[in-house]
Amino acid sequence: MSRYLSIFVLRMRSVFRKRTVERELEKELQLHFDELSAEFRAQGLSAEDAAFAARRAMGGVSQAAEQCRDQRRTAFWDRAMQDLKYSMRALRANPVFTSIGILSLALGIGANTLMFSVVRSILLRPLPYREPAQLVSINQISARMPMGVVLPPEFANWRQDSHTLSGLGAFNDEQLTLTGTREAQHLAGATVNAGFFRTLGVTPALGRAFSPAEDGPNPERVAILSDALWRSEFAADRNIVGHTIVLNSLGYTVIGVLPSEFRFPDQGQPDVYLPGGFSGPAQWNTPRMALLRVIGRLRRGVAMAEAERELKAIDERHGGEIPTPYRRAFRERMLQTMPLQQRLVGDLRPALLVLWGAVALLLLLTCSNLAALQLARAFARAGEFAIRLALGGDRKRLVQLLLTENLLLASVGAVLGVAGAYAAAPAVRTVNALHLVSPKDLSIDPVVLLGALALTAGSAFLFGFGPALGVSTLTPNEAIKSGAKSIAGGSWSDRARTMLVAVQVAFALILVLSAGLLLKSAARILSNPLGMQPANLVIARFRVDPHRYTTDEKTAALGEEIVERIRQIPGVESVGLTNALPLGGYSLGGAVVFEGRPAPPPGARPTVPIVAITPDYLRTLESPILAGRGIERQDRRGSALVAIVNHSFAQHFFPNADPIGRRFRWGADGAPWTEIVGIVADVRHRGQDADPEPEIFVPFAQAGGIALGLAIRSAQPLKALAPAIRNQFREIDRTMPVFNIVTMERRISITMERRRIELIVIGCFSVLAFFLAVTGVYGVINYAVTRRTREFGVKLALGAKPSRIATEVMRRGLLLAAGGLLPGLALSYAAARYLSSLLYKVTPEDWQSYAGAALLLLAAITAASLIPARRASRTDPLRALRWE
């Protein structure tokens, strides 16, 4: 091995310390010469004669030196260096070509690198469990519950009876409040069965997993912590096992801490795991049923279909035990198994593969465009090549030179592209839709870089292949005679290239139009009134423990204290509490009956969301009161029941009348009437792109119930406000967690995430496609102009007007544009219809957008053909005729 190392060192030295090596060679040979002449002098010759004799005896010194140099095996390198220098000069001399080439390759290679790393981390990487291929997801789906759900007794039957599965795990979400640490924390928890971790093949890093005894009908109060929680709340204390922590006001003994690389096999990563009581026998007569998601591990050699058949048979065998009410709800349920990997990334898979294919196609088209540009350049240099060959230049050297140039171009593009992919990776990581990707997963790792390297070499070869092939078949004689013609491909390849460019134009139109429609949709959504002023508005969630605040008096007092204390934070203008924050859905609804109107039977009554608020809430949001009044301090417990309704409510239930003063009731039939005293603008609760629905706002003081959200109007930055809010909550009740403190603007942007991603992805693609189409047209027209230089020269010499020549070239460009745009328009319509589910108040027949997209492309293509057209019209007849 050391031999190869020393060879390597020598080679490197020969390449990079060339001057030193040369000097040493000279010195070595000089010594030999001196010794030899000294010997001749010793035989009695004069100094002059001795030197002459030595020179004669030694023979060709420079030949020997050259032979010594050959031994260094650096000829390839030396030549590569020469080619590199020459290529750099050539690329610098042609800035238009160089910048188009580098930019389009950077975009193509960068997009492919990023996409490959996404695909690799989501689709190709095995799940982080022992023998993940054995893991399956087991579900009971129905038309009513397409997401599917399994009940604990069904799970118990499978667990007891199955022979095809070596382990079964069940889990369910659980909201938890951790207290007794620095401040109360709202945690995502999960209840699991005793076999859950064993089934995944995961053992805790500290302590142990749950035992079946702990997971009986009355589960023990034991907990396993995630690594993240252990570090953030317990300072990574290795003695945590055996200690008690307080969750939802109950003490739990910590029995284990999970390894940091553990990942929950579903959306979200719980902080705390508790036994769910899923290890007992099947029990149907329990008051509350957990809704489980189930995973199983196939026994070695068992096929998934076999396990599915067995589980279905188990269900059938125990069918008689199911009580009637469940049986009705279970009708048409179907047991479904699928590989866990598929369940976790299933809906992403086709989308990712399509995107991957699209970026690969883009790179291919990029190469085809660059090939056209390179061909034009090779064409222009055919004379030079022919003379090189005629003068004894090495054909292989010429091809090597061309490939070096391409490789240089591709490498610069690749460096920029990979740098871009690096820069874009953090943004991709934040995409929630890729929920399984933890930050360290999506990285530009060595494998991805290797892929990028292969792409670079591959594309350099692809777009340089045509011209290089042309050069390699060039014969000097013919080339000097007929010049450039000998390099150009036949008319077949010309036509293929033209077709390809037309296809690119069509693609660009489709993508630009799609992006345009999405942009228009986004603009329409953003212009939807929110019913509030999002600037300087901060919202937060908190969680009130119903075991501590048992009566309406207590919750009311708590609410008042929260409002009072938050208002005292410096810079806070107003504060309100609610049970339904904007863009956060609802937590309460009621079936409504109006006074003086016939009451429909229960079940047929309209159900309306009920938003309970404190007096300052709507003022804090700055939601305008359209008529009547808002909720005021005078609307206390015991005073007349009042409500205000939103604009949609008034429109829907009182289309031709004034709702103010009318009365309704919600809840039980004997409930007291509530009077409508005002109308407020529609506040969007489901999202800016969801149409507002009828809502009722009632005062907490009268409706009771528990607030869960807080709105604060303040010009203070969130950074200053959030700790102050936390402090106040700690003062009020150390066991009450406050969380999700965000600005309203941030909240809006989160709800727009999916649309934003769609827009960004399609937008990026449309920019790429647009760029490609324009360079494609430029490439083809430019090549045609280069080939016809002589013809133009003759025409001009014979008196043709330059403007006629320019028009002729332009016509070709516009024809090409039309050839792409016309079929593109038809295809765009199909694409827009396909996209219609993503559009908002924009129809696929939005002709303005079509016209806009087509005109945009037409303008760009016209500009792109203008450059070669100008060149054609300025052809110097003398030079053109002499040129070949």
Added chain:
Amino acid sequence: MSKPTDMIQGTLDLLILRTISQEPRHGWAIAKRIGQISEEVLQVSQGSLYPALHRLEQQGWIRSEWRPNETGRDAKFYSLTRAGKQQLQKELAQWERLSHAIGLVLRYS
């Protein structure tokens, strides 16, 4: 004796490796040494010596080092590497086999 360039390929390599196997020598000394030992039958010209030395060095069989020679001038001294020693043994064995075989043919045919 014919000129060394006509020698069987590899023979010069063998001679060089053997010559520097005892102690490091520079090019001139190697040529001198081969001449002396062979009683001036084998004359190695610089035209084949130096390319051969550079080849052997680039192949990792020998290494070089600059240090003063007998007259105090800086000279490039060549010595065997560990791999070179093994290579010398291999080539010696091969040479023995070859010369033995040629000897047999000359004696008995």
